[in-house]
Amino acid sequence: xxxxxxxxxxxxxxxxxxxxxxxxxxxxxxxxxxxxxxxxxxxxxxxxxxxxxxxxxxxxxxxxxxxxxxxxxxxxxxxxxxxxxxxxxxxxxxxxxxxxxxxxxxxxxxxxxxxxxxxxxxxxxxxxxxxxxxxxxxxxxxxxxxxxxxxxxxxxxxxxxxxxxxxxxxxxxxxxxxxxxxxxxxxxxxxxxxxxxxxxxxxxxxxxxxxxxxxx
Numbered sequence: 001x002x003x004x005x006x007x008x009x010x011x012x013x014x015x016x017x018x019x020x021x022x023x024x025x026x027x028x029x030x031x032x033x034x035x036x037x038x039x040x041x042x043x044x045x046x047x048x049x050x051x052x053x054x055x056x057x058x059x060x061x062x063x064x065x066x067x068x069x070x071x072x073x074x075x076x077x078x079x080x081x082x083x084x085x086x087x088x089x090x091x092x093x094x095x096x097x098x099x100x101x102x103x104x105x106x107x108x109x110x111x112x113x114x115x116x117x118x119x120x121x122x123x124x125x126x127x128x129x130x131x132x133x134x135x136x137x138x139x140x141x142x143x144x145x146x147x148x149x150x151x152x153x154x155x156x157x158x159x160x161x162x163x164x165x166x167x168x169x170x171x172x173x174x175x176x177x178x179x180x181x182x183x184x185x186x187x188x189x190x191x192x193x194x195x196x197x198x199x200x201x202x203x204x205x206x207x208x209x210x211x212x213x214x215x216x
Contacts, residue, residue, distance in 0.1 A: 007028060007038055007066060008038050009042070010028060010038075011024055011028065011038035011039050011041075011042050012039070012043075014027055015039050020129075021036050021039055023105075023129075024038070025164075027105075028066065030066055031064050031164045031165060033064075034064040063211065064164070064192075065192050065211055067162050067189075067192070067209060069162075069190065072189075073106070073109075079109065079110070079113055080113055082110070082189065083110055083114045084113075084117050085206055086110065086159065086187045086189070086204075086206060087114045087117035087118050089206075090118065090187050090204065091118065093157070093185045093202075094155070096155060097120060097155045097156060097157060097184060098120050098154060099121045099122075099123060099149055099151070099154045099155065099157070100114050100115035100118060100121070100123070100158075101122075101123045101124065101151070101156050101157065101158045101159065101172065101176060101181075101183070102115075102122065102123070102159050102160070103124075103125055103159065103160040103168060103169075103172055104124050104125065104126040104145075106160070106161040107124075107159050107160035107161055108124050110159050110160075110161060110189070111124070111159035114157070114159050114187070118157070120156075120157070121148075121149035122149055123144060123148045123149045123150070123151060123156070124144065124147075124148050125142055125143070125144050125145075125172050125175060125176075126142055126143050126144075127142040128141055128142045129167075129168060142171060142172070142175055144175070144179065150179075151176055151179035151180065152179055152180040152181065154180075154181050154182070155181070155182045155183075156176060156181050156182065156183055156184065157183070157186070157187065158172055158173065158176070158185070158186040158201070159188070160172075160188045161188060161190070162189060162190045162191070162192065163188050163190075163191045163193060163203065163205070164192050164193070165193065166193060166195050169186055169195075169198045169203065170199060173186075173198055173199050173201055183201050184201070185201060185204065186198065186203045187203070187204045188206075189205065189206055190205060190207045190208070190209050191203065191207070191208045192208075192210070192211075194208050194210055
């Protein structure tokens with residue numbers, strides 16, 4: 001994706017498929033606020049509008065960074081290589097960890113490969129944002145899938161694709177602890193905020209993508 005209009009078009013397609021704004025945020029690797037703005041713009045704009053770059057777009061949206069890692073995600077060999085690098089970042093935290101938790105949706109496939117690399121069991125967590133449309137996300141709750149490993153009384157790693165604000169990682173760590181688990185470390189492909197820890201749990205990333213532009 002090379003411009004804002006590409007993102008607006010993608011948001012419109014995802015909304016038409018019935019995805020919530022939280023799920024759209026997850027699919028496009030943007031914040032919930034940015035996802036809302038993109039969906040609203042798709043409703044307001046005709047489909048044959050001319051292509052515009054982010055700088056040319058007439059209405060400025062939330063300040064955010066879009067991370068497109070589809071060149072990795074579309075190829076299983078590349079995914080394996082990246083997962084091995086992510087597993088290497090986690091390995092320093094001990095040999096007794098026997099569980100890797102993937103944050104759905106995109107974190108699930110990555111966590112599967114990380115778990116294989118580290119020879120751990122696999123659990124998955126679906127965050128509250130997948131139900132989110134508008135309003136207070138605190139009223140919603142996430143879930144662990146019963147099709148995968150249980151959390152209770154186990155040390156674990158947490159895996160996701162990107163960190164935008166840290167809210168989802170915070171929620172996941174809280175949910176793991178509520179189930180009696182002990183998250184030792186988190187790892188992501190890309191970190192937009194330069195977050196080093198969440199609730200006392202260290203966070204590692206292969207890439208930190210930080211905006212350094214001046215506010216207008």
